[in-house]
Structures are given as C-alpha cells and as structure tokens.
Amino acid sequence: MNNFAMAMLCLTLSGQALADGIQTPNPSVFRNLVSAETVERTASDQYVRIIIDASAHHALATASNKDGQRINAITKRLLPFAARVNPRASSWRWESNYLNSPQVNAWCMPGGKIVVYSGLARGLALSDDELAVVLGHEIAHALREHARARMGKSAIVGMGTAVLGQVVGNGRYAGAFQLGGNLLSLKFSRSDEVEADEVGLDLAARAGFNPRAGLSLWRKMAAAAKGAPPEWLSTHPASSSRVADIERLLPKVEPLYQAARQGRSAK
Numbered sequence: 001m002n003n004f005a006m007a008m009l010c011l012t013l014s015g016q017a018l019a020d021g022i023q024t025p026n027p028s029v030f031r032n033l034v035s036a037e038t039v040e041r042t043a044s045d046q047y048v049r050i051i052i053d054a055s056a057h058h059a060l061a062t063a064s065n066k067d068g069q070r071i072n073a074i075t076k077r078l079l080p081f082a083a084r085v086n087p088r089a090s091s092w093r094w095e096s097n098y099l100n101s102p103q104v105n106a107w108c109m110p111g112g113k114i115v116v117y118s119g120l121a122r123g124l125a126l127s128d129d130e131l132a133v134v135l136g137h138e139i140a141h142a143l144r145e146h147a148r149a150r151m152g153k154s155a156i157v158g159m160g161t162a163v164l165g166q167v168v169g170n171g172r173y174a175g176a177f178q179l180g181g182n183l184l185s186l187k188f189s190r191s192d193e194v195e196a197d198e199v200g201l202d203l204a205a206r207a208g209f210n211p212r213a214g215l216s217l218w219r220k221m222a223a224a225a226k227g228a229p230p231e232w233l234s235t236h237p238a239s240s241s242r243v244a245d246i247e248r249l250l251p252k253v254e255p256l257y258q259a260a261r262q263g264r265s266a267k
C-alpha cells in the first residue's frame with residue numbers, strides 16, 4: 001500500500017450513528033479514490049443499457065404487473081429513510097424495475113437504480129416483508145457506497161502508484177472501472193455483507209416491515225442454493241452463520257419496527 005492510501009486510512013472520523021437501531025462505522029476510506037459522481041454516472045449508463053436490453057427482450061414488467069407494483073410500493077416506503085444513511089440519496093433519481101427472468105437476483109446500483117428479478121420474488125415466493133429485507137439489503141450496499149470502495153481498492157491493488165495518481169489527480173474513474181469490470185459482477189466482501197444486512201434490516205424496520213422476515217428469507221435463499229446457486233449468492237458471499245447473525249441483530253431493530261407500527265418512525 002502506498003503512502004497516499006496509508007494516509008487516507010488514518011483519516012478516521014467518528015462513527016456515523018443511525019440513532020437507536022444500527023450503528024455503522026465510517027465508510028471505507030478507499031471510496032475516496034473515485035468520485036461518487038463518476039461511479040453514479042457509470043452505474044446509470046450500465047443501468048440504462050440493461051433496461052433497454054430487457055425491454056427489447058420483452059422482459060420488462062409493465063405497469064400493470066402486480067409483482068412490479070409490489071416492488072415499487074415497498075421501495076417507496078423504504079426510501080424516506082435512505083438519506084439518514086447517506087445524504088446523497090436525497091438527490092438520487094431512484095428507479096425500480098421488475099424483470100421477468102428466472103435469475104434469483106436483485107440489485108441496487110450506485111445512484112439508486114433497482115432491479116428485482118421474478119426468479120427471486122416469485123421463484124422463492126417472497127412475502128412483502130421478505131422483499132423489503134432484500135431491497136433494504138441492496139439499497140444499503142448503494143447507500144454505504146460499497147461498490148465505490150471496491151473500485152477504490154482495485155485502483156490500489158491492480159494499478160500501482162502511477163495510475164492511482166492519475167485516477168486521484170484527474171478525478172477520473174475510467175481506468176479503475178475497466179479494471180473492475182461490470183458493476184454487477186463486483187463481489188462484495190463479507191464485511192460489506194454484514195453491514196448491508198444490518199443497515200437493510202434497519203431500513204426495513206423503520207419502514208414498518210417485520211425484520212424477522214430476514215430469517216425466513218435467508219433460509220429460502222440457502223435452500224435455493226442447494227440446487228444451482230442463485231446469481232445473487234455469487235456477488236453476495238454469505239457466511240454459514242448468516243441466519244444466526246440476523247437473529248442477534250433483531251433486538252436492535254425490532255423496537256424500530258414496533259415504533260413504525262405505532263406511527264412513531266424517525267427519518
């Protein structure tokens with residue numbers, strides 16, 4: 001690791017609080033190597049290409065699709081709690097889409113571009129609460145800028161000081177992106193996964209969705225993984241203790257759920 005990266009690692013400020021509920025540490029300093037604007041613009045370009053391709057293949061759900069309506073309604077309830085995690089979220093142009101595809105998958109790209117595949121929602125027969133936990137998890141990755149941090153790390157590990165200087169100096173992300181490849185193929189780390197579970201459950205609970213659905217959701221996902229592993233699991237590496245880990249989180253987020261049910265949720 002070079003001096004610049006080392007110096008950035010030392011720039012640790014106090015942790016970011018989500019008030020009650022889940023406390024998150026400071027975002028990874030690696031994300032500072034690429035600008036949020038560039039990552040979000042790149043994500044938007046890729047997202048548009050995916051939606052155009054899905055539309056051309058008649059896979060994009062129409063406005064009358066009931067599952068698509070469910071995804072939109074659940075997303076709409078989660079979003080008022082996004083800016084407390086990342087203030088940039090209030091300026092993102094959020095979009096959610098439902099694709100008719102057997103993929104067991106869902107994602108939220110940097111900048112708030114969401115896609116849920118029917119292979120996940122319908123294939124695993126997810127309830128609204130379970131969908132809210134999945135969506136919360138995906139939105140949490142975007143809010144905590146995990147993709148941006150992954151790309152910053154790639155810039156250090158793979159490109160060396162000279163190119164790093166170029167990326168940082170010009171605020172250009174193109175080189176690092178070519179190295180990192182498709183945003184959707186970025187594999188999150190175990191610690192990213194833990195954080196996305198935590199923040200996602202916090203979001204779902206604040207929006208009035210039962211966080212206990214996290215237990216049944218991951219059991220369904222684990223059962224699905226016994227056949228051909230779902231696409232989702234190739235980019236979201238899970239530990240064998242995921243369900244137990246979520247069980248331990250519940251005492252922190254269940255009060256948020258109870259408060260939301262009583263109309264007392266804090267944004």
Ligand SMILES: [Zn+2]
Binds near residue numbers: 235
């Ligand atoms: Zn994940």
